[in-house]
Amino acid sequence: MSDLMKQSPYGVFLDHCKKGELAYQVNADDGKAFFYPRVVAPVTGSEKIEWRVSKGLGTVYATTVVYTKDQPPHNVALIDVDEGFRMMSRVEEVDPLGVKIGMRVKVKMHPGDEKQPTYPVFTPAGGGK
Amino acid sequence: MSGLKRGSVAVVGAAESDLGQVAPHTSPVDLMAQATMRALDDCGLKLSEIDGVFSAATQVRTAPMTLSEYLRIKPGYFDGTTIGGSSFMTHVAHAQAAIEHGLCEVALIAYGSTQRSVSRAAASPREPNPYENPYRPFMPASAYAMAAARHMHQYGTTREQLAEVAVAARKWALLNPKAWEKEPLTVEQVLKSRMVSYPFTVRDCCLVVDGGGAVILTSAARAKSLKKKPAYVLGVGESLSHASISSMPDLTVSAAAVSGPKAFKMAGLKPSDINMLSLYDAFTITPLLFLEDLGFCPKGEGGRFVASGAIAPGGKLPVNTSGGGLSYCHPGMYGLLVIIEAVRQVRGECDKRQVKNCEVALAHGNGGVLSSQCTVLFGGPSTV
Numbered sequence: 001m002s003d004l005m006k007q008s009p010y011g012v013f014l015d016h017c018k019k020g021e022l023a024y025q026v027n028a029d030d031g032k033a034f035f036y037p038r039v040v041a042p043v044t045g046s047e048k049i050e051w052r053v054s055k056g057l058g059t060v061y062a063t064t065v066v067y068t069k070d071q072p073p074h075n076v077a078l079i080d081v082d083e084g085f086r087m088m089s090r091v092e093e094v095d096p097l098g099v100k101i102g103m104r105v106k107v108k109m110h111p112g113d114e115k116q117p118t119y120p121v122f123t124p125a126g127g128g129k
Numbered sequence: 130m131s132g133l134k135r136g137s138v139a140v141v142g143a144a145e146s147d148l149g150q151v152a153p154h155t156s157p158v159d160l161m162a163q164a165t166m167r168a169l170d171d172c173g174l175k176l177s178e179i180d181g182v183f184s185a186a187t188q189v190r191t192a193p194m195t196l197s198e199y200l201r202i203k204p205g206y207f208d209g210t211t212i213g214g215s216s217f218m219t220h221v222a223h224a225q226a227a228i229e230h231g232l233c234e235v236a237l238i239a240y241g242s243t244q245r246s247v248s249r250a251a252a253s254p255r256e257p258n259p260y261e262n263p264y265r266p267f268m269p270a271s272a273y274a275m276a277a278a279r280h281m282h283q284y285g286t287t288r289e290q291l292a293e294v295a296v297a298a299r300k301w302a303l304l305n306p307k308a309w310e311k312e313p314l315t316v317e318q319v320l321k322s323r324m325v326s327y328p329f330t331v332r333d334c335c336l337v338v339d340g341g342g343a344v345i346l347t348s349a350a351r352a353k354s355l356k357k358k359p360a361y362v363l364g365v366g367e368s369l370s371h372a373s374i375s376s377m378p379d380l381t382v383s384a385a386a387v388s389g390p391k392a393f394k395m396a397g398l399k400p401s402d403i404n405m406l407s408l409y410d411a412f413t414i415t416p417l418l419f420l421e422d423l424g425f426c427p428k429g430e431g432g433r434f435v436a437s438g439a440i441a442p443g444g445k446l447p448v449n450t451s452g453g454g455l456s457y458c459h460p461g462m463y464g465l466l467v468i469i470e471a472v473r474q475v476r477g478e479c480d481k482r483q484v485k486n487c488e489v490a491l492a493h494g495n496g497g498v499l500s501s502q503c504t505v506l507f508g509g510p511s512t513v
Contacts (some may be wrong), residue, residue: 010259014259035260035375036260036375036376061279061380062275062276062278062279062380063275063278064266064271064274064275064278064326064327064328065324065326065327066265066266066267066271066325066326067323067324067325067326067327068265068267073324074265076264076265076266076271076275076326077275078275078374078375078380086375086376087260087375088260088261088264088266088373088374088375089264090264097327101278101279101282102282110263112263116263119259119263121264
């Protein structure tokens with residue numbers, strides 16, 4: 001049972017991020033993973049939700065490179081994480097245009113800054129196509 | 130949606146507001162009101178006869194209320210459904226339901242935006258999303274860019290093929306005196322323009338202009354006595370798929386694959402019955418996806434289809450004859466102008482860009498990041 005007086009889905013997610021963990025949820029009734037974190041499972045509305053920590057490996061599903069005036073171009077990607085959910089992220093430590101669909105990637109935590117709390121990004125894990 | 134009756138209502142008045150770059154301090158509601166009076170003039174109805182108001186705008190949170198105050202009308206029925214650029218196709222469907230059930234008789238759908246004057250960031254501020262905003266996607270372009278990247282990966286679609294959508298739109302725009310863009314455009318120019326969000330350059334992206342529009346709907350019975358040829362609503366289909374791009378199930382398949390068949394079923398028509406398409410072209414990938422998802426070419430063939438010249442002037446399937454959001458105008462939520470062009474084609478009012486014997490036109494709206502998809506089929510008097 002969720003208790004929004006005590007904690008929020010994003011709050012729990014963020015606590016995991018601070019420990020270097022990529023957290024996601026699973027519907028305990030059918031075992032299906034979902035993301036972003038919610039107070040009820042999508043489709044069924046079940047409140048039997050379990051938090052899990054991902055092994056942090058995934059595959060690039062889609063990718064783009066954003067060009068802004070004042071900063072170097074940066075990658076934005078959708079990652080299919082191995083446990084069965086998709087999330088937006090950024091693949092770092094590689095030329096942004098070198099991020100390819102099908103590439104295997106591994107999570108790491110970006111420290112964030114005073115405005116943006118810590119958040120998960122990915123780096124190439126080797127393998128994939 | 131099958132509860133609605135084919136041809137029970139018609140668009141009887143349609144007009145744009147001033148488009149492009151309006152005078153300083155113009156408000157979005159000024160544009161709505163201007164377009165409303167032009168649309169009323171188009172059909173011969175009076176302001177006092179409007180008893181249903183449908184509106185949505187990013188700069189006006191309570192659009193039906195604010196517009197009603199401005200016009201000093203007291204509609205008995207109103208609807209502010211806001212699902213992005215396709216809101217107005219949804220308003221057509223909802224207005225049809227309201228008119229059929231006697232909740233209103235004369236429905237106004239209106240829109241206005243001053244996004245060029247005040248900047249996109251001011252006109253459409255981003256909502257908080259802790260799972261996307263940290264990555265600084267340039268929205269909405271980056272979402273559509275990822276859909277394009279996925280289509281290129283799965284089907285071999287090329288940047289050149291995407292550019293053909295922009296080139297076709299520009300060719301049509303040169304036939305439309307109201308279009309923002311006045312110069313020809315080549316595939317090479319599209320590819321060499323400033324990169325925005327790969328694979329899109331600025332020429333793969335819709336314009337950012339001020340503007341608005343209005344349409345008036347009433348019952349088919351009443352439509353017959355008005356000034357212009359009615360554009361009957363033959364079919365409508367609405368669908369919501371997701372809100373954020375991270376939650377779109379398959380980036381190469383839009384919910385047009387749901388809304389289109391609903392509209393065709395209600396109308397008793399099929400894609401080959403359609404004489405022209407007005408497709409929301411926020412980015413070059415969108416008409417391509419909608420041609421596939423609405424059944425005008427097989428899935429994955431959109432790139433080759435548009436590169437054949439099919440959608441350009443002289444092609445076998447006229448698409449976005451106004452010049453579209455890419456070259457005619459795109460004041461934020463552009464869907465109402467998508468409707469207006471389809472209505473004008475059915476009425477035969479499009480002069481140099483008029484599609485011959487245009488009896489049935491399809492207007493397809495897209496909202497958010499491929500999130501909401503709504504299809505409306507309009508037909509002339511021969512279709513009812």
